[in-house]
Amino acid sequence: MEELKKFGLFIDDIYRLRVQDPSIATQKIELRHECLEYSRNLQHFKSLIHDFYKISKTFAKDVEVEKLRAIGTQNQLKTMSQHRQAEQQVCQSKIMEQTVKLERLKREYQYLQRTETEQQEIINIFLLNQ
Template identity: 40%
Template sequence: MEDLETKGLFIDDLQKLRVLDPELMEQTESLKDECGGFVAQIGHFQKMTDGFIAISDEVSKEVEKEKLASLGARNQLKSITKAREQEQQQLHSLVMEKKLELERLRIQYESLIKVQAEQEEFIDQLILQQ
């Protein structure tokens, strides 16, 4: 048997003639099994990473959608704020106009009261003269 081993031929447990050493063959089979398990684990890992990538893509799309919605809401809020500021300025201007008109009418009223008093005095003098 040793002659066969020196020539690179081996006899396994089933008494079959082999080119590889049975111990090497066993190690090869063990390595093959381990590699198969490793390939299965890599496949499982690939599925998990694909799932994670799909989920993160969905989340990123949702985040982008919410980002756009919040930008739109912020812009709308800014425009509402500007509109209210303009409305406030318009109301302030209107109040100022009304105050000026009130002052003008007050002065006109006082003037008319003065004219009325003068006319009543004039009428009283005319009545007294007759």
């Protein structure tokens, strides 16, 4: 057997003549199996990455839609707030107008009361003098 090894020939476990050392052949087979397993794991990993990419892309679209919806809602709230402020200013100006009108009417009422009182006095004096 040693003589065969000198020439690069080996005998394996089942007594076949080989050109390669059986331990190296076994290591090659093991390495090949490990490589195939690594390749399968890598393919599985690629599949997972692809699935993750699709899910994250869908999620990103959903987030973008919700972001746009939130911006739209914010704009509506701002518009409503501005509209409410405008209405409040209109109401305050109407209140001011009515307050001015009330003051004018109060002064007119007081004037008319004085006039009535004066006229009543004149009538009373006239009636007493007759």
